[in-house]
Amino acid sequence: MKIERRKKCPGCQKWFTPDPRTQDRQRFCSKAACKKASKAWRQSRWLAKPENRGYWGSAERKQKVKFWREENPGYWRNHKRKGRVRYKTT
Numbered sequence: 712m713k714i715e716r717r718k719k720c721p722g723c724q725k726w727f728t729p730d731p732r733t734q735d736r737q738r739f740c741s742k743a744a745c746k747k748a749s750k751a752w753r754q755s756r757w758l759a760k761p762e763n764r765g766y767w768g769s770a771e772r773k774q775k776v777k778f779w780r781e782e783n784p785g786y787w788r789n790h791k792r793k794g795r796v797r798y799k800t801t
């Protein structure tokens with residue numbers, strides 16, 4: 712049974728069928744301009760999270776995050792799952 716999962720590209724507002732291998736992650740269609748928009752969108756979404764703000768600010772902070780991650784190995788996995796967005800095709 713073939714299930715067609717179509718999404719509306721936020722870049723060009725056109726419906727497209729995402730690559731079956733990346734359909735959970737793909738949000739924009741494969742046009743060059745939309746790929747560019749997709750990259751910017753992912754980055755802005757990442758920066759919108761408070762924990763990522765200032766992440767690149769200093770090497771010291773980076774190091775702290777690294778230690779913290781090692782002490783809390785479960786957090787990132789859970790957080791990632793929680794933050795995953797599923798898009799409805801309707």
Ligand SMILES: [Zn+2]
Nearest residue numbers: 720723740745
């Ligand atoms: Zn597009």
